[in-house]
Structures are given as C-alpha cells and as structure tokens.
Amino acid sequence: MSQSEIRQKIAGLVKITSIILILSAIGLELANISGILNTNNTPKIFTLILGMARFALIAHLLEGIIAGIYASSKSQLPFQYGIYTFFVGTIGLVELFKQENKYRTPI
Numbered sequence: 001m002s003q004s005e006i007r008q009k010i011a012g013l014v015k016i017t018s019i020i021l022i023l024s025a026i027g028l029e030l031a032n033i034s035g036i037l038n039t040n041n042t043p044k045i046f047t048l049i050l051g052m053a054r055f056a057l058i059a060h061l062l063e064g065i066i067a068g069i070y071a072s073s074k075s076q077l078p079f080q081y082g083i084y085t086f087f088v089g090t091i092g093l094v095e096l097f098k099q100e101n102k103y104r105t106p107i
Contacts, residue, residue, distance in 0.1 A: 015088045022060055022087050025053035060086050067096055074099045 032050055035042055042050075068082030074096055085092030 011091055015091055018089045018091070019087045022056065022089075025057050028053050029057070060089055063089055063093055067093055070096060 028050060032042060032046075064082040064086030067085035068078040071078040071081035076096065076099075081092070081096065085096070
C-alpha cells in the first residue's frame with residue numbers, strides 16, 4: 001500500500017469522525033437549549049463538554065465561511081462547499097486549496 005493510499009484512507013476516517021462529532025455537538029447544543037427552555041439544571045460535566053462542542057462548532061463555522069468565500073475561485077459551488085467544509089473541517093479547506101482553477105488564464 002502506497003503512502004498516498006494510506007493518506008486517503010486516514011483522511012476518509014477523519015472525515016467520517018468529524019461528521020459524527022459535529023452532529024453530536026449540534027445535538028448537545030439543541031439539548032442544552034431545550035433544557036434552558038424547560039428550566040432544567042445541567043450537570044457541571046455537561047458544561048465542560050458543551051464548551052468544547054461550542055469551540056468545535058465555531059471553528060468549523062469559520063472554516064465553512066472561508067471555504068464558501070474561496071470556492072467560486074476554484075470552480076466550486078460556494079454554499080455546497082461551505083456546508084461540506086463545515087462538517088469535515090480543515091480537510092475540506094485543504095482539498096479546496098489543493099484544487100487547480102479550471103478557468104485559469106495563462107499569464
């Protein structure tokens with residue numbers, strides 16, 4: 001197995017893990033909002049986990065915005081690529097910036 005094949009498999013596993021964790025963070029945040037609306041007290045450990053989840057969500061949101069801004073220059077659909085990058089994280093940005101522009105004009 002070549003080194004590029006190993007990298008592709010690791011990137012695939014990281015993408016799947018990232019999607020699962022981001023969806024879990026969204027679920028935790030929704031559960032927290034539901035608890036606040038129903039005036040339930042949240043356990044202290046839940047507060048720490050929510051802090052980490054919020055950090056990840058904000059980081060992924062910023063990555064998605066950056067990808068959405070630069071996607072059109074790489075011949076991608078900005079909204080779709082922004083959503084993709086939001087869920088997979090930095091790997092989406094790396095893939096975007098590795099792509100060559102199809103419509104590049106020669107200098």
